[in-house]
Each structure stands twice: as C-alpha cells, then as structure tokens.
Amino acid sequence: MYKSDYEIKKELCEIGRRIYNDGFVAANDGNFSVKIDDNTYYVTPTGVSKGFMTPEMICKVDGEGKLKESNGPWRPSSEFKMHLKVYQERPDVKSVVHAHPPIATSFAIAGIPLDKLIMPEAIIFLGAVPIAQYGTPSTMEIPESLTPYLQDYDAILLANHGALSFGCDLNTAFFRMESTEFYAKLLFYARMLGGEKEIPCGEVKKLVELRKEFGVPGKHPMEKLCPGCYAGDDTCSMSPTDANEKYGVESSAAYHGFQPLPSQVCPTPSQSPDIEAIVKEVTKRVLEQYNK
Ligand SMILES: [Zn+2]
Secondary structure, eight states: OOOHHHHHHHHHHHHHHHHHHHHHHTTOOOOOEEEEEEEEEEOBBSSSSSTTTOOOGOOETTTSSSSSSSOTOOOBBTTHHHHHHHHHOTOOOOOEEOOOHHHHHHHHHHHHOOOOOOOHHHHHOOOOBOEOOOTTTTTTTHHHHHHGTTOOOOOOETTTTTEEEEEEEEEHHHHHHHHHEEEEEEEEHHHHTOOOOOOOOOHHHHHHHHHOOOOOOSSSSGGOHHHHHHTOOOTTOOOHHHHHHHEEEEEETTTGGGOOOOOOOOOGGGGSOOOOHHHHHHHHHHHHHHOE
C-alpha cells in the first residue's frame, strides 16, 4: 500500500511518542528512520525530544544522509550513518530504530549479550541479541561494529550505549525494540531468582520451524546453533549454550570476540609524583644557592 509523505512522517511521530512514553529514551535521545528507496529515507531530527515531534520536523534525506529538501531548523540525526549501514547490508530492512531501553542497555553496559534461549515467543519472533563492540557515537565506529552481526540478527545491543532493532517496516522494528527490552527484563528477573534454565536445542529447533510456518520475516541465528541437531538429531537435549561451546557456532557473540572496554586504571600511589624526592631536590638547590 502506498503511503503519502505525510502519513509516513505522522507514523514516525507516533512511534516517537510510544518510545518516549515507554521510557526507552530520555530527553532528546534516540533516532529512527524509514526507507523509501536506496536514495530516499525519512529520519528523525537531532536535538528534539522524540516524544514531542510533529510531522514537519521529520527530515527527508538521500543515501548519504544529506537533506533532500530544506527542513526549517531541523537537521537529521547524526546517528543516521548507523542506520545506513543496516540498510546497505540488509536489503530486506525498511526501518531502523535506535533507543536506550534501560534494562537492555544495562545488559549492554554489563557486557552481557541476550543470547540465552529462555522463552518460546522471544525465540520465534526475536531470536537472540548480541552486543556489538563499543564505538564513539556519530563516528563510523558504531556502523563498523555492527558488521559481524547484521546477517544473523534483527536486534543488536551497542556496548555501553543502547540498542538497535530493524525490520521490514517501522512497526516491526519498534516491536523488536519492545521485545528486546521485555526479554532483558525476564532474563534479569530470572537471574535474581537463581538463574535461567535454557530450552534445549531439540526444542529450539521446533520453535525455529514454527517461525518458518508463521512466515516471520527477518533473520534468526538459531539454525546455525547446533549443527548436530540440524543434521537430523531431533532428540538433542544440549542447552544452546553447551552446543555453542561444543560447536563454536559462528553466529554467537563470543565467536566474534566481543570484548568489553578495558576498565579504567586509576593512578596508584606509586605512580603519583614522589613528593619526598621533590622536597629533597628543592632543599638541595636552596642550599646550593645559600652556600654560594
Ligand atoms: Zn544512542
């Protein structure tokens, strides 16, 4: 169905209100976009709360993120580079959403990927959510950090930053952001209750089959999860994490060598200037002057 410019802009404003009211962003944070064709995108403006956008604020940009039409004082988000990377590598994607949902972002800060297969809905509709290496916002570091994950996932955590989700339309991309936060919440609560129990590989396989039957669009890493299981062993009872360890699954976050930022090292007392030595040197020089 063809949608007018105005309808698309209105939808972006509506999703902005939901993201803001859900507490997935604070102040002017977050950005999202819709692809029309390879050289036409609608993207949210920078420096504006996503909860209070009106259609005229939405920017129309080209395949390099440059404004196609002058747009009053509003400029496109500087994070659009990150969206473009997704559009370039995933032709099936027509919308990208970036936000900072608090529990999922806490996992991204703690360096814990959402890759435990713990509930059927999350497995069928979301898959798993890895963490991309930390990068400075608005530089090419973040887009480049996404590359290892784009072919197997529809949502990615950004280390010490937030989350990115994408899909065949704006609603799908937004729902994946909601599902990511919900999944993070469940994993967090389960860990407070003593730890999650993963659904075994053989059962995950059935859920992946259901996903196909339902015609869920997008990518799912789990077909690669347990090669033994996919070779025909329907009774595989390994947990996905064990299978991951045994087979070294290419799509896992660990396989791509995710490393949290090295922790900052505070100067220890031995590294601080040696006050005693300085006092000694000053005294020596004063005495030298005095004795002249
Ligand atoms: Zn952000």
